[in-house]
Amino acid sequence: MHCAALQLAQHLPLSIILIMEKITASIITIGDELLIGQVVDTNSAWMAGELIKAGIWVNHRVAVGDIWNDIWKVLDEESRSAHIILITGGLGPTADDITKPLLCEYFGGKMIVDEAALANVKNIFENILKRPMLERNLQQAEVPDCCTVIQNKRGTAPGMWFEKAGRIFVSMPGVPNEMKGMMSDDIIPLLLKHFTLPFIMHKTLLTAGIGESFLAEHIKEFEASLPGHIKIAYLPNYGMLRLRLTSSGENKKELEKELYNRFDVLKHLVAEWMVIDDDKTMQEAIGKLLLSKNKTIGTAESCTGGYIAHLITTVPGSSAYYKGSVVSYANETKKNVLHVNSQTLETVGAVSEETVCQMAKGALELLDTDYIIATSGIMGPDGGTPEKPAGTVWMAVGTKKKIIAQKFYFRFDRIRNIELTATYALNMARKSIIES
Numbered sequence: 001m002h003c004a005a006l007q008l009a010q011h012l013p014l015s016i017i018l019i020m021e022k023i024t025a026s027i028i029t030i031g032d033e034l035l036i037g038q039v040v041d042t043n044s045a046w047m048a049g050e051l052i053k054a055g056i057w058v059n060h061r062v063a064v065g066d067i068w069n070d071i072w073k074v075l076d077e078e079s080r081s082a083h084i085i086l087i088t089g090g091l092g093p094t095a096d097d098i099t100k101p102l103l104c105e106y107f108g109g110k111m112i113v114d115e116a117a118l119a120n121v122k123n124i125f126e127n128i129l130k131r132p133m134l135e136r137n138l139q140q141a142e143v144p145d146c147c148t149v150i151q152n153k154r155g156t157a158p159g160m161w162f163e164k165a166g167r168i169f170v171s172m173p174g175v176p177n178e179m180k181g182m183m184s185d186d187i188i189p190l191l192l193k194h195f196t197l198p199f200i201m202h203k204t205l206l207t208a209g210i211g212e213s214f215l216a217e218h219i220k221e222f223e224a225s226l227p228g229h230i231k232i233a234y235l236p237n238y239g240m241l242r243l244r245l246t247s248s249g250e251n252k253k254e255l256e257k258e259l260y261n262r263f264d265v266l267k268h269l270v271a272e273w274m275v276i277d278d279d280k281t282m283q284e285a286i287g288k289l290l291l292s293k294n295k296t297i298g299t300a301e302s303c304t305g306g307y308i309a310h311l312i313t314t315v316p317g318s319s320a321y322y323k324g325s326v327v328s329y330a331n332e333t334k335k336n337v338l339h340v341n342s343q344t345l346e347t348v349g350a351v352s353e354e355t356v357c358q359m360a361k362g363a364l365e366l367l368d369t370d371y372i373i374a375t376s377g378i379m380g381p382d383g384g385t386p387e388k389p390a391g392t393v394w395m396a397v398g399t400k401k402k403i404i405a406q407k408f409y410f411r412f413d414r415i416r417n418i419e420l421t422a423t424y425a426l427n428m429a430r431k432s433i434i435e436s
Helices: 003-009 014-019 043-052 067-083 099-105 115-129 133-143 176-195 214-218 220-225 252-269 284-293 307-313 333-335 342-347 354-369 416-436
Strands: 025-032 057-064 084-088 111-112 141-145 148-150 157-164 165-170 199-208 230-237 240-249 275-276 296-300 322-327 371-379 392-398 403-409
Touching: 003 165, 025 043, 025 067, 043 057, 043 084, 043 176, 057 067, 057 141, 057 157, 057 307, 067 099, 067 165, 084 176, 099 157, 111 115, 115 133, 115 165, 141 157, 141 307, 148 176, 157 176, 165 275, 199 252, 199 284, 214 220, 214 230, 214 240, 220 252, 230 252, 240 252, 275 284, 284 307, 284 416, 296 307, 296 354, 296 403, 307 322, 307 416, 322 354, 333 354, 342 354, 354 371, 354 392, 354 403, 371 416, 392 416, 403 416
Parallel strands: 025 057, 025 084, 084 165, 296 322, 296 371
Antiparallel strands: 111 141, 148 157, 157 165, 199 240, 199 275, 230 240, 371 392, 392 403
C-alpha cells in the first residue's frame, strides 16, 4: 500500500480493508507421514480447488511434521501473508497428535469439554461402532475455550475456528472424508459470509494427442491477445492436456460473456485435438458419447491388468454403458476365454496386431457389446526384446464390423506406461465411437 492508502486503512474496519485487496489463504498439513512419503497429501489439492471456486486465492501450501516448534513457526509465518490459514491433521487421540494443545496455547486459551462434541463421540461409539470408549476417545471432545467449534458430522474430532489479529485460522481433521464434510457444510459458507469476495470463473477443455509445447506454440497469438484479467493455464497429465481459462471480477454477467467468447475462440483453435469442452476426464467424455448414442463398451485387457475398466467404472452411472472386462493376462486365458488362435501366439506373440484384434473380436462376442478396447504389451522394466522392447504396446478398438489396431512405444516406468496405455486406448475408442 502507498502511505496515503495505509493511513486511510488504519481508520477503516477490517471488513472494508479486505474488500480492497485479494483474499488469500494458506493451507498447512500436519503429520510426519506426509514428509516421509508414507501418505500422499490429497487434502491440499482438494481444499485449494474449493477455495478458488469461492473466490479465495491460495498463496502457499505447507507440510510440516509433528514438531511443536515447527508448527508454531509455520503458523506465525503464514499468518503474515494470508488472511485465512487452514490446518489439517494432528487432531487424533494419540500422543503424537499435538495440534489441539498447541493451538490452545497459541491463542491463549484453556481446554474445556464441548458438550455437543462429547455427545457426538458417545453416539458414534455406542450406536455406530458399538464398542466401549477409552478415556482418550472422550478427550476428542475437549477444545480450547477461545475457538468456535465446528461439529464433525463424519467423525469424532471437532473442527476449530479461531480469529487473531484480523486473521482466521481453521483446524480440521486430516481424514479426507471428515475434512471435506466440514469444508463443504460449514467452513466455505462461513468464509463467504465473512468476506466480500470477487466472482471467479473457469472454463476448461481437455485435449489429447498433442504435447504441451506444441499446443502452446499453436495458440501463442491467442494467449498474447488475452486481457490481463484472463489467464490461461496448461495442465498436462498422462498423454492429455487440459487448457483452463480463468477470470475474476465483480460483474458476473460481463465476466461470463467475455470468458465464453474467448473460450469459443480457443475451442476453434484446438478442435483437432479437443476431447471435451468441459473439465471432465477422458472416461467421462466417452461415457457421455456412449449415452448419447445409446451404445455400450467393454474391455479386453492384458498389459493394463484391468486399469481401463477401473477408469471407466469410476464414473457414476457407468453401468448404463459399460458391459465388463476380460483381464486375459496369461496366454492360456487369451486362448480359452477370448479364443485367440494358438498359432498366432506361437508365431507373432501376445504383443502383436493379430493378437489384440483377435482379443477384441472374442470380447465383442463374449461381452455382447457395441464397442471394445483391447490391449497387449510389455510394461517393463524387464520382459522386452530387441524386436519388442519394454514399453511396446498394441491396442485395438472397434465394433463387430470394423476393428482397427495401432502400435505404440512408451519409455517410462511400469506404472506410467500402464497409465499412458489406458489414456491412448480410451482416446482411440473415443475417436472410433465418433466416427462410427
